[in-house]
Amino acid sequence: MPTLLQINVTANWGSTGKIAEDIGRIAIEAGWESWIAYGRGNPHSQSKLIRIGTDFDMNLHGLQTRLFDNHGLASNKATKHFIKQIKAINPDIIHLHNIHGYYINYEILFDYLKEWGGPVVWTLHDCWTITGHCSHFVTANCDKWKATCYNCPLKKEYPASFLFDRSKKNHKIKKEKFTSLDNLILIPVSNWIDNLLKESFFKFTTTRVIHNGIDLTAFCPKEPSSFNIDKYAIPANKKYVLGVAGTWTKDKGLYDFYQLRKILSEDIGIVLVGVSDKISDNLPAGIIGIKRTESIHELSLLYSNAIAFINPTWADTYPTTNLESIACGTPVITYRTGGSPESVNQSIGLVVEQGDIEGLNNAIMEIINCTNVRFKQSTCRDYALKNFDKEAHFKEYFEIYNNLINPKS
Structure with missing residues (x-):
């Protein structure tokens, strides 16, 4: 043996x-x-x-x-x-x-x-x-x-x-x-x-x-009807973009989200998963902080119901959070940093230059306003099935x- x-x-x-x-x-x-x-x-x-x-x-x-x-x-x-x-x-x-x-x-x-x-x-x-x-x-x-x-x-x-x-x-x-x-x-x-x-x-x-x-059976699209909005204090029917990190730091793009909040439409919320008590207590208005989720199922719900997953990382190798979001049917917007863009193409997400906050905002609007199969749940999921198993x-x-x-x- x-x-x-x-x-x-x-x-x-x-x-x-x-x-x-x-x-x-x-x-x-x-x-x-x-x-x-x-x-x-x-x-x-x-x-x-x-x-x-x-x-x-x-x-x-x-x-x-x-x-x-x-x-x-x-x-x-x-x-x-x-x-x-x-x-x-x-x-x-x-x-x-x-x-x-x-x-x-x-x-x-x-x-x-x-x-x-x-x-x-x-x-x-x-x-x-x-x-x-x-x-x-x-x-x-x-x-x-x-x-x-x-x-x-x-x-x-x-x-x-x-x-x-x-x-x-x-x-x-x-x-x-x-x-x-x-x-x-x-x-x-x-x-x-x-x-x-x-x-x-x-x-x-x-x-x-x-x-x-990633595990494509765990990370998969979840219907909004099963989403417990009240638990995370996300207003009903509120559109939001999502950020996820094990530890939020400057290099993970925490302050980029703060800057994005200043120019993003008030109709769109920002939800960050993985924030510490200290960060949670000091988040700007319009950003909802979630300390942690209790299961992959809950995290998949957050991915599935977001407009887009935003990954403004300044130093990353090949972040699996990108894969998780795409597997849940949600497009990714990331900086052109390290290996992060390698999981994204123009059908399932957008890549902007490091520090380009206006670029993040424009990418969100492009996803919202897209009327063809780009960025659709099925497009993202099909790509994940072929590439992320x-x-x-x-x-x-x-x-x-x-x-x-x-x-x-």
Whole structure:
């Protein structure tokens, strides 16, 4: 029985943890043994689980990051113990996801992976892998990573360092360790990341883009008759546009919604899902804040009954919120940022330039005034069925696994 070991900061929790869970499930259904090693939380999984380190180890790693900007270079003891567990499992494939997150030492890990010599698949969900510090450099308009990082403009952003700037040294170590494997394939989740890799120290490494997918049975159009308006304080028959985020920040476009409120017709509301208590207490008039929804069903109702889903993100890789909205039959309006436009075409949404608030407003009006099949519920849903099925996307990973352990002659 072949054995798969995935490594990620979470297991069956958060976007990357759920992706690892689904990949493990597909492997199990195919008769494989599946393990997931993770850094935080108390998850349940169909796969066998290994926690790397403890809460104390993670907190100590975070403290060292804050002081010394050495993220990913702490957790020595926890990583060495984990390597002993890898040897006992003896996997056929090791699949990396996010190895940042204060839980593993990538230098020790990659020294072992080089010694092991087996096939390594690495899904890249953000840009941390190719930089000396940050996970997204777009907001700083920084391209130092193409040669070597230094004087990081995002030093105080995740993974934040408040004292030292080791971005130059970090970039050098990453380049040395991450390019040391002979049997590595990178899986960027967007064409945008794939293009960045070609300008980075990974320019000679094999890549294959696999976009993220979603559960199309969970995210699907819901009839307005089943929509509990009163629960969310949305006035009856009120037209609204929707924004959704796990954590609302400037980079997620929170203040862009504030600016949009100033010019958007008073007949159209703005509903934001995922706001904190602090943000909720300070929202401008005309913006309804929902702290969280209780289920995917409720979130699908909010998507389904919106005029459009607005995603004014300033730094994103391939946001699944776009996919969720389209699957619920609602068109998407997004900034031309990272991989966000890759899920949108002119039949199911519109793309505007970063910071163009007037452009967002005009796009909303264009969707409202459209009289043909563009932006219609059936058009969006049909596109989602053809392009966003997570089962089809995750099976692509399994095809890669089989090709790696049973190479074609």
